[in-house]
Amino acid sequence: MFAAERDRLATALGVRAIRIEHNGSTSVPGLAAKPIIDIQIAVASLQPLAPLVDALTPLGYVHVLHADDAFCPFLHRPAAWPHTHHVHLVEAGGLEERRTLAFRDYLRTHDHARRAYEQLKRQLAALTDAGDPASREAYAVAKTDFIEAILRRALPPA
Numbered sequence: 001m002f003a004a005e006r007d008r009l010a011t012a013l014g015v016r017a018i019r020i021e022h023n024g025s026t027s028v029p030g031l032a033a034k035p036i037i038d039i040q041i042a043v044a045s046l047q048p049l050a051p052l053v054d055a056l057t058p059l060g061y062v063h064v065l066h067a068d069d070a071f072c073p074f075l076h077r078p079a080a081w082p083h084t085h086h087v088h089l090v091e092a093g094g095l096e097e098r099r100t101l102a103f104r105d106y107l108r109t110h111d112h113a114r115r116a117y118e119q120l121k122r123q124l125a126a127l128t129d130a131g132d133p134a135s136r137e138a139y140a141v142a143k144t145d146f147i148e149a150i151l152r153r154a155l156p157p158a
Contacts, residue, residue: 018092028107042092106154
């Protein structure tokens with residue numbers, strides 16, 4: 001499913017898409033995941049944002065205004081929940097791109113970390129109303145400490 005969507009995104013964005021990576025839980029073999037394909041698209045610059053969003057809108061993506069737009073604008077499809085695809089735009093070579101891929105790659109190569117993350121996700125999912133945006137945001141925030149701990153191990157010191 002990722003490969004098919006990657007091809008659609010690459011066609012829509014053309015040379016603006018420097019890298020298109022499968023990230024999120026569905027990109028880690030053996031990790032329990034919601035049926036949502038997370039995709040990270042690295043671009044040379046996030047500004048201006050409008051042409052990037054405009055290129056993805058015909059594919060059914062909706063941009064969600066958020067404080068994170070400065071470093072990681074978020075889009076999803078379809079417009080209504082449940083979503084099947086999430087797109088995160090990042091600056092190529094930037095910290096957000098490196099963090100996301102380092103976390104994914106660490107989970108792919110460290111079974112203990114993958115199992116611990118899955119256990120945390122299952123615990124949090126039991127407390128989450130997936131249909132409620134505020135509950136989904138709380139779920140994401142509750143994973144932050146775990147993710148930051150993994151990133152301290154996964155990312156080389158700056």
